[in-house]
Structure formats: structure tokens, C-alpha cells
Amino acid sequence: MTQISPEGLHSVFYPERVAVIGITDTPERVGYNILRSILYGGFAGKVYPVHPRHEQVLGCKVYKSLDDLPEPVDMAVICLNQYATVEAVESCGCSGVKGVVCNAGGYSETGEDGDELEKRLIAAAEKYGLPIIGPNTLGIINNDANFYSTFYPMRIPAGKVSVVSQSGGVGLTIINLALDEGIGINKFIGVGNCSNLDFADCLDYLENDDSTAVIGVYMEGTRDAGRFVRTAGRVARKKPVVVYKAGRIEGADNYTQTHTGSSAGSFKLYRDILHQHGIFTVNSPSELVAACKALELLPLPGGNRVGILTHTAGPGVVMIDHLAQAGCIIPPLHEETIARVKGIIGADNPPVVLKNPLDAAGLGFSRPTYGGLAEAMLADDHVDLLLAVYCLHETWELPAAELLDAYKKYKKPLIVNFIGNWLGCRADRDFLQSAGIPLFTAPEKTAVAAAALVHYGTKKLEGGASYA
Amino acid sequence: MLDADIISLALASGRNLLFADEAGALLKAVGIPVAPCRIGAAEDEAVQAAKEIGFPVVLKVRSQAVVHKTDAGGVRLGLTDEGAVRFAYREIMDKARFLDRGARVTVQPMAPPGVELLVGMTIDPHFGRVVAFGLGGIFVEVLDDIAFRQVPLLAEDAIDMINSIKGSIILKGYRRAAPVDITALMEIILRVSRLAEEEPRIKEIDLNPVFAYPQGALAVDPRIII
Numbered sequence: 011m012t013q014i015s016p017e018g019l020h021s022v023f024y025p026e027r028v029a030v031i032g033i034t035d036t037p038e039r040v041g042y043n044i045l046r047s048i049l050y051g052g053f054a055g056k057v058y059p060v061h062p063r064h065e066q067v068l069g070c071k072v073y074k075s076l077d078d079l080p081e082p083v084d085m086a087v088i089c090l091n092q093y094a095t096v097e098a099v100e101s102c103g104c105s106g107v108k109g110v111v112c113n114a115g116g117y118s119e120t121g122e123d124g125d126e127l128e129k130r131l132i133a134a135a136e137k138y139g140l141p142i143i144g145p146n147t148l149g150i151i152n153n154d155a156n157f158y159s160t161f162y163p164m165r166i167p168a169g170k171v172s173v174v175s176q177s178g179g180v181g182l183t184i185i186n187l188a189l190d191e192g193i194g195i196n197k198f199i200g201v202g203n204c205s206n207l208d209f210a211d212c213l214d215y216l217e218n219d220d221s222t223a224v225i226g227v228y229m230e231g232t233r234d235a236g237r238f239v240r241t242a243g244r245v246a247r248k249k250p251v252v253v254y255k256a257g258r259i260e261g262a263d264n265y266t267q268t269h270t271g272s273s274a275g276s277f278k279l280y281r282d283i284l285h286q287h288g289i290f291t292v293n294s295p296s297e298l299v300a301a302c303k304a305l306e307l308l309p310l311p312g313g314n315r316v317g318i319l320t321h322t323a324g325p326g327v328v329m330i331d332h333l334a335q336a337g338c339i340i341p342p343l344h345e346e347t348i349a350r351v352k353g354i355i356g357a358d359n360p361p362v363v364l365k366n367p368l369d370a371a372g373l374g375f376s377r378p379t380y381g382g383l384a385e386a387m388l389a390d391d392h393v394d395l396l397l398a399v400y401c402l403h404e405t406w407e408l409p410a411a412e413l414l415d416a417y418k419k420y421k422k423p424l425i426v427n428f429i430g431n432w433l434g435c436r437a438d439r440d441f442l443q444s445a446g447i448p449l450f451t452a453p454e455k456t457a458v459a460a461a462a463l464v465h466y467g468t469k470k471l472e473g474g475a476s477y478a
Numbered sequence: 479m480l481d482a483d484i485i486s487l488a489l490a491s492g493r494n495l496l497f498a499d500e501a502g503a504l505l506k507a508v509g510i511p512v513a514p515c516r517i518g519a520a521e522d523e524a525v526q527a528a529k530e531i532g533f534p535v536v537l538k539v540r541s542q543a544v545v546h547k548t549d550a551g552g553v554r555l556g557l558t559d560e561g562a563v564r565f566a567y568r569e570i571m572d573k574a575r576f577l578d579r580g581a582r583v584t585v586q587p588m589a590p591p592g593v594e595l596l597v598g599m600t601i602d603p604h605f606g607r608v609v610a611f612g613l614g615g616i617f618v619e620v621l622d623d624i625a626f627r628q629v630p631l632l633a634e635d636a637i638d639m640i641n642s643i644k645g646s647i648i649l650k651g652y653r654r655a656a657p658v659d660i661t662a663l664m665e666i667i668l669r670v671s672r673l674a675e676e677e678p679r680i681k682e683i684d685l686n687p688v689f690a691y692p693q694g695a696l697a698v699d700p701r702i703i704i
Contacts, residue, residue, distance in 0.1 A: 231604075232604075235602075235604035235605045236604070236605050236606045236628065239605070239628065273603075273604070275602070275603070275604035275605075276602065276604070278624075278626065279602055279604065279605055279608060279626050282625055282626040282627060282639075282642075283605055283608070283626065283627065283628045285638075286627045286628060286631075286635055286638075287628075
């Protein structure tokens with residue numbers, strides 16, 4: 011199998027002219043929705059729908075075939091059935107198309123005949139050196155060029171996180187979780203069956219994609235795990251890579267093979283060898299999004315010492331369980347910090363134990379007090395990263411402004427954990443996140459976010475990563 | 479004998495599993511400490527080897543036809559004198575000659591017991607060559623406490639994998655036991671990685687057990703599949 015060059019992929023993600031082959035005028039069909047997605051997404055280039063029997067769909071003139079197009083296209087989205095797709099790839103190659111997305115399923119995931127068909131698909135593409143996204147894929151999104159080529163029309167905020175996903179469903183889960191968390195997606199690549207474009211090729215491409223700062227990967231299995239981990243390890247020295255590997259149980263192949271034709275392999279080996287290559291791994295889509303969000307928004311901490319400020323003890327206990335496993339330390343506070351804290355809350359105030367986590371109890375309800383304590387902890391040179399917990403309340407406001415002031419003063423990574431829901435915290439979330447401070451509403455997400463920052467922050471100290 | 483010759487010879491005679499002495503020679507050549515393993519082609523030779531190695535010794539059948547030595551009555555442990563060696567030699571060879579006219583015995587020392595560990599190398603269908611490290615003996619199956627790394631390993635990978643297993647507490651001196659020689663273990667892991675890298679005809683290395691001591695470590699029953 012020939013390796014796909016990152017340059018070849020540029021035409022797929024940043025096309026000027028696109029053909030959508032197999033367009034129909036039925037709203038419940040893939041082709042219709044691909045066109046709708048491209049139009050709705052605000053693509054600035056030219057779109058040429060192709061179908062032999064339609065005249066017009068969604069206000070666009072439909073062309074009979076690729077040969078009828080007024081000009082050559084850079085890439086084509088093929089939404090035909092699995093058999094017709096193979097022929098379409100062949101004609102795309104002939105007409106100088108530089109890359110294709112093949113949505114149809116019915117290939118290696120279905121068994122021997124499908125596998126044979128996929129081999130023919132690959133052979134057709136490789137005759138012309140065409141990269142194939144898929145087959146068996148939701149498609150791609152490049153928010154950096156308003157190019158939304160999936161069959162789920164959407165418009166999402168732009169961001170610096172790019173996602174490579176083997177599953178459309180999990181991909182959409184990640185995209186929607188990212189929306190809930192208030193972050194954007196830069197590029198989405200649904201690799202599907204990885205026919206001639208594998209995870210490693212995507213990482214190679216994203217490594218040099220300036221609009222991508224963080225890469226999230228959802229993987230079930232790959233044909234060349236060795237190349238994947240080596241590539242991920244290399245890319246992670248330049249920008250953080252977060253991997254969620256599913257298909258973990260013995261016998262997972264039963265499920266992964268009928269999904270994307272891929273074998274899940276041994277999770278133990280994946281876990282150990284991803285660790286060997288310095289990759290941060292997570293255990294769910296929501297952890298993936300939490301880690302990517304923190305890595306996108308915050309600078310990396312200088313070390314692994316985590317301070318926790320709260321007015322309710324439990325969330326700190328939950329966080330520390332996660333943090334300790336990830337190699338974080340909860341350091342004792344500096345004497346000066348203790349003195350400063352006493353100055354803020356009064357020396358003889360009884361219900362507060364002065365240590366890390368710093369639990370201010372009822373005294374922490376006061377926003378100025380809370381802000382002062384956050385400053386005291388950020389000023390502590392034992393603390394590399396601060397996690398600030400505060401509960402949403404019907405009577406008083408969240409101390410978002412105070413936390414932002416403290417953050418600006420010390421420039422140390424700060425993650426805010428407001429205990430509430432998006433309905434109640436949304437304004438604060440947007441306020442803080444637009445200033446670069448991630449806000450979460452669940453302690454386990456805050457902890458994973460902190461662990462991800464510490465992972466890449468301490469890797470940097472060891473001379474591994476150095477992000478510009 | 480050169481390493482490459484050992485493998486060529488075994489392949490030429492249709493063997494995928496190296497004899498213990500051959501595996502030992504290959505490992506020794508890359509600096510992995512292995513218990514000595516001498517071939518006894520005749521009874522007197524076995525006795526001579528035992529005297530040179532020092533009692534007590536272990537006699538094992540060395541034959542292409544015998545894969546499961548213990549089941550075939552081909553292993554005699556704890557032989558403390560010349561008489562015991564002669565008797566064991568005859569017992570083993572009486573059975574083995576029927577199966578294989580070229581059968582021999584190997585003579586090895588009884589290694590002093592240490593912490594039983596496992597160092598191995600295998601080809602994973604997904605990752606290619608990987609090195610395994612964990613507690614050896616019966617613990618392998620019971621605890622499933624094994625760390626894996628992809629070849630080639632760096633020194634930090636080897637240390638990291640030693641520290642990552644739950645059993646590492648035992649290595650650092652549990653209760654009154656002295657801590658074992660971590661550097662020696664690291665060296666073995668790295669040399670297994672190097673051997674795997676340099677000799678692609680090796681498909682599997684199984685050092686189980688490796689006895690770890692306060693000073694040094696010793697691979698006792700090496701198996702190499704080519």
C-alpha cells in the first residue's frame with residue numbers, strides 16, 4: 011500500500027472546487043445531505059453536484075457526469091453505493107481529481123466479498139495516487155475553510171482541536187460534547203475503514219497543519235499499530251495528541267471487525283506502548299474532549315504539583331483519586347501562602363483547615379475572599395497548576411471575574427470547576443473560556459484536564475515536547 | 479560458534495526451537511547472564527561437565543524429538559554427586575534413544591533461588607516485536623502483571639516497565655528481603671530488545687525464570703523460537 015503524502019491531503023481539506031457524486035433530491039439520502047452540509051456550512055469554493063438523471067438539487071445545477079463539469083475539481087465526495095463507488099473512484103482518477111471521500115459502507119466490514127471489493131477500490135485509487143477518506147465514513151469537516159462534508163449538516167465554532175475518528179457515531183459524540191464544553195473543532199476526519207489513508211497519515215498531515223494545535227483520536231484498531239504509535243509519538247513532540255482506544259475486551263474483534271473491518275488487538279499492548287511513546291490516553295469521549303479543551307486553552311504547567319481550592323471537600327477527593335493515578339502531586343502549601351490565607355480569612359477562623367486542598371468552607375462563598383484565596387494559591391511556588399471548585403448558587407454569583415483577575419496576575423494554568431449545569435454556568439463559561447480559562451462542571455473532567463496538562467507539561471521538562 | 483551459525487544450523491536441521499545450550503550461547507553473546515549449559519554426548523562427558531560446573535546439577539534431555547521434556551521423563555533435578563548424574567543420564571537416555579538416536583543431555587547448575595521474573599520477546603500481529611517484563615513462574619498466569627514495550631527500547635523504557643508492574647514492590651525489597659539488582663534487570667531487558675532488533679530470524683524469546691538477586695540476575699531456562 012502506497013503511503014499518502016500530507017500534501018496530497020491538502021486538496022481534500024482545502025479544495026477550491028468540489029464534486030459531489032451521487033447527489034439525489036431525497037432529503038433522507040446521504041448525497042442530498044452532503045450537498046446540504048457543504049452549502050449550509052458556508053463553503054466559499056465551487057460545488058458541482060453530479061447525477062445522470064437530476065437537473066437541479068437544493069438550487070444547484072446537477073451535472074450528468076464528471077466529464078460534463080465546466081472545470082476540473084480538486085476533490086470529490088462519492089455518495090454512491092459500494093459498487094458504483096469503485097467505478098466513480100476510477101473516473102475521478104482519470105479526470106485529475108486529487109482526493110476522494112467515500113461514504114458508502116459494504117466493504118471489508120462485511121466479510122470476504124466486501125474485502126475483495128475494498129481491495130478493488132484501493133487499487134483504483136492507487137493507480138492515480140488518490141487518497142481515500144473512508145470508505146464507510148461520515149466524512150470530513152474543515153472548519154478552517156468552512157468545508158463541511160459530512161451527511162450531518164451543521165455549523166460549529168472554529169477551534170484549534172482536530173479530531174480523527176474511526177466512528178461516525180463516536181465522532182458526532184465528540185463534536186457535540188465539544189459544543190457542550192464550549193470549544194470548537196478545527197478538522198474532523200472520519201477515517202472509517204482506513205482503506206488507504208490510516209490514522210498515521212492523518213497525524214502526519216495534522217502535524218504540519220498550522221490551524222491545528224491539539225489532536226484527539228478515537229480508535230478501534232489499525233492495520234499498522236506500530237507505525238501509528240511511532241507517528242503519534244513524533245507528532246506529540248510538536249502538539250499534544252490525546253488517544254481514546256476502544257475495543258478493549260478480549261473478543262472485541264467481534265464488534266470492531268463488523269464496524270470498520272479492523273482488528274482491535276490487545277488493549278494492554280496499546281496502553282503500554284502508547285505510554286512508551288509519550289501519548290496521553292483517556293477512557294471515554296468525554297475525557298477526550300475535557301483533555302483536548304484544557305490543552306487547547308491553557309499553557310502547559312511547569313510541573314506536576316496541583317493546588318486545589320474549594321469550599322466543598324468532596325470534589326477535591328474525587329479529583330485527587332484521578333490525579334494521583336496520573337502522577338500528579340498535591341503539594342503542601344508554602345508557609346507564606348498559609349500566612350496570606352490567614353490574612354484573608356482571619357487568623358482564628360475555626361472551621362477551615364489550612365492545607366492543600368484548601369477548603370474555605372462557608373467563608374469561600376464570598377467572592378472577594380474566594381478570589382483572594384485563588385491568588386494566594388497561584389502565587390505559591392509549590393503549585394504548578396490550580397483547580398478552583400465553586401458551587402453554583404441561586405442567591406450569589408460565581409466568582410468568574412475574580413478568578414480571571416487572579417489568572418491574569420500569575421499566568422499559571424488555572425482550571426475552574428463550577429458545580430452546576432450549563433444552563434447556570436454558560437455565561438461564566440463563555441466569559442472565562444474566551445480569556446483562556448477552561449471551565450468544567452464535573453470533578454472527573456477537571457481532573458482529566460489537569461492530568462493531560464501535567465502529562466505534556468512534564469514531558470516538556472524532560473526535553474520531549476516543546477510547543478511553540 | 480557464531481550466533482548466526484547457531485540459527486542457520488537449527489534452521490537447516492528443521493528446528494524452530496533452539497536447544498537450551500544454543501539459546502544460552504546466543505544470549506551470552508549479547509551479554510545476557512545465563513546459567514552455564516553443557517552438552518553431555520556420553521555418560522562420562524556428562525559427569526565431567528557436572529564436576530566442572532559444580533554439584534548440584536540438573537540433567538535434561540536434548541533432542542529435537544522431545545518438546546515437553548518433563549512429560550517425557552527427560553528432566554532430573556538436584557543431582558548432588560557423580561553417582562546420581564550417572565544414574566540420571568542412563569534413565570533419561572534409555573527413554574530418549576527410542577525417540578531420537580541423536581539425543582543428548584544438557585548439564586546445568588541448580589541456580590540459587592532469587593526473585594522469579596520473566597523477560598520475553600514476541601511478535602505481536604499489530605505492533606510487531608514487543609518485549610515483556612513481569613513476575614515470573616506461576617505469577618505470570620495468576621496475576622497477569624506484565625508490562626509491554628515496543629522494540630527498540632530505551633534505557634528509560636526498561637526502567638519504566640520495571641517500575642510499572644505491581645510486583646515492583648517485591649523488587650525494591652519487601653519486608654526483610656534485600657532489594658534486587660534493578661540495573662541488571664534493565665540490562666537484560668535492553669539486550670533482549672537489541673537481540674530482537676539485530677536478529678530478525680528470532681521470533682520469540684522466553685526467559686522464564688530470570689532469577690533476580692541483590693547483585694546480578696540470571697536467566698535460567700531460556701527458550702528461543704526462530
